[in-house]
Amino acid sequence: QVQLVESGGGEVQPGRSLRLSCVVSGFTFSSYAMHWVRQAPGKGLEWVAVISYDGSNKYYVDSVKGRFTISRDNSKNTLYLEMNSLRAEDTAVYYCARDSLQLGGYLDYWGQGTLVTVSS
C-alpha cells in the first residue's frame, strides 16, 4: 500500500535551518509530482511547494520563496524540503503529499506529518 513517512522536524531557533525528508513506498515515486503542505497550530492547510516527477519544475508559495528548496532523489524514493532563514510563522506540521499526475493534479496520498517549531 502507498505510504509516505516524513521526518526531520523539531524545534529550531529563528534564522536557523532544517531539512525535512519524506520517504515513500508502495508506488513508482519517479512517476509522480510531490508536494509539501503545512498547517500552523489550530489553523488551516497551506500549500507550500511542489516538484515535478523528474525534478525539472519546482514552484513555491510566495511566503517561502528564496528560503525553502524542494528536491527529490528518485533513486532513494525520497522527497526533501530544505528550510533556511526560518521564522516563527513557519511553525507548523509539514505534510508531504503525492500529486495524482506528473504535475498539476490533486493530492491523493498524504503522510502523517512532522512538526516544525521555530522559537527562541
Added chain:
Amino acid sequence: DIQMTQSPSTLSASVGDRVTITCRASQSISSWLAWFQQKPGKAPKLLIYKASSLESGVPSRFSGSGSGTEFTLTISSLQPDDFATYYCQQYNSFWTFGQGTKVEIK
C-alpha cells in the same frame, strides 16, 4: 492568485442530517477542485476530486457538485464518523485551500 472561500466556517448538525458546504473560487477553475476531510491530529483525507468524482473507498453519502466558481460538498446523512473539518482545494492554477469548515455535533 486564486482565492478559495468556504462557508460556513462552522456547522452544527445532528446524526442523520443532510449537510452542505459551499466553496467559491475568486476566478473560474473549471472542475479542478478537490475536497478533503481532516480529523484532529490526522492528515487530510481525499474525498472528492474533479469537483464530483468520488475517491475510491469513500462512502457514497459524500458527493460533490459545481463548476466554474461555485462548488458544494454534500453529506446526505451525517454519520458519527463524519464530524471533522472539511477543506476544498483548487488545482487549476497552482494549489490553494479554502479556510476550512468544521462540522460539529449539535
